[in-house]
Amino acid sequence: MGDRKVRVRFAPSPTGPLHIGGVRTALFNYLFAKKSGGKFILRIEDTDQSRYVKKAEDHIVKSLEWCGIEFDEGVTAGGPHEPYRQSERRKIYRKYADILVEKGLAYLAFDTPEELDRLREEAEKTHRTFTYNALNRNDLNNSIALSQEEADEKIEKGIPYVIRFRMPDDHWIEFDDLVRDRVEVNARTLDDKVLLKADGMPTYHLANVVDDHLMEISHVIRGEEWLPSTPLHVLLYEGLGWKESMPVFAHMPLTLKPDGQGKLSKRDGDRLGFPVFPMQWTQPDGEISSGYKEAGYFPEALINILALQGWNPGTEQEIFSMNELIEAFSLERIVKAGSRFDPEKAKWFNHQYLIKKSDKELAEWFMGELEERNLSFSQDYTSRVLSIVKERAFLLPDLWKQSWFFFEAPREYDEKVARKAWKEDTTGLIRDIHDLLNSLESFTSPVIEVAIKELVSSREIGFGKVMNPLRLILVGSNIGPGLMDTMEVLGKEEVLNRLEKGLHSIPEMLSR
Secondary structure, three states: OOOOOOEEEEOOOOOOOOOHHHHHHHHHHHHHHHHHOOEEEEOEOOOOHHHOOOOHHHHHHHHHHHHOOOOOEEOOOEOOOOOOEHHHHHHHHHHHHHHHHHOOOEEEEOOOHHHHHHHHHHHHHOOOOOOOOOOOHHHOOEOOOOOHHHHHHHHHOOOOOEEEEOOOOOOEEEEEEOOOEEEEEEHHHOOOOEEEOOOOOEOHHHHHHHHHHHOOOOEEEEEHHHHHHHHHHHHHHHHOOOHHHOOEEEEEOOEEOOOOOOEOOHHHHHHHOOOOEOOOEEOOOOOEEOEHHHHOOOHHHHHHHHHOOOEOOOOOOOOOOHHHHHHHOOHHHEOOOOEEOOHHHHHHHHHHHHHHOOHHHHHHHHHHHHHHOOOOOOHHHHHHHHHHHHHHOOOHHHHHHHHHHHOOOOOOOOHHHHHHHOOOOHHHHHHHHHHHHHHOOOOOHHHHHHHHHHHHHHHOOOOHHHHHHHHHHHHOOOOOOOHHHHHHHHOHHHHHHHHHHHHHHHHHHHHO
């Protein structure tokens, strides 16, 4: 590559929401660009208008923004190679298709969809697959099989045609891949792909190669599902005279299902209950698919786990900031084997980021949660609550599940827990605890703990005999953080109020 400037691109098709596998592709391109001091480009490959989905492009852009993957050039950022949306570049591609035809490297094919369907059906009857290639192209409806006059006549009559690449017969195509090493494919195994469709739109193959050349892309970093297309792309670079400036290829391993059996899909997420999109997506029919953002993940956590899908830092380190990833990343450490996506590990990563967040940061987010529930508490109180429950939370919604009883007194009590914790002498014991707590001048966790321990010691009873019913009264069950900390945060008045209510309600519930 010499001193060639690093320029990489992420080029999704707006045929649906951005999958986390696509986010990983974008991430690896972004990390490599930043590590190399190069440019990262977002190009939208929307040449397949039949599969175009409205709002998909917006979902792609917003998802990348939420993930913190910034692009230097692209559909929203602009740049020297505008436009970055292929449907707006359609006039560019015809020129290069014509060059290939003039060189004899491509040809016009007039076969109708009905004719091709009939050929496929005939092949299926003998358990074969119809392939348009060197073995049959001379017998089909194209400018190779037809005379020049016949072909010209069809063009004059306005008969639709596509332009197909003329795959050389018995020719070895060789290229280097930074992940796959040396790749060698015989052209005899490949078909004559369509380069330009009858409506004048290019296929992925032509548009991809032309745009990568014109946008001066130095490295093509993409999923291994595109590896079978690469031999054709190499021939296109050679045919168009661009062999010397052809990008370096790096085909990443697939992101696999949690069981490792095949590529991760939306159905896997639906079946196993985890998101496969960075942000929520609403299908055209109204069906809503959850996203990592809405499920309560931090973008840093999603980026962290995706970085380790198919890339090995070579150390024991697991938690990486974006800057640390940029510093550590190299294409040479991308692995060949597919990488299983572990949704439980994703939660673990999120937990690591959650507990590192300051109480103030979490409280700022949580205030919105309280507002939705028509609850009003100070940010200071909310911070104190979250400081003692965040260790128990994996996702942001878990914060409410672990802390609701700090904001609402329990309206009912877990009967199963009550029957186990509430003995004959419990009511009297809790009344004594109430009076003891009421007498305390300082209502802090250490002071409360010393006072209760002294009472328990003087009565010669087990600590659990007091703590279990006390927790039941204060939180409605046997859940929650340390009880002394809970009481300190709730405050003396609220604790006494809850004790009074529990002393009345729990014996009444148990007597029914």
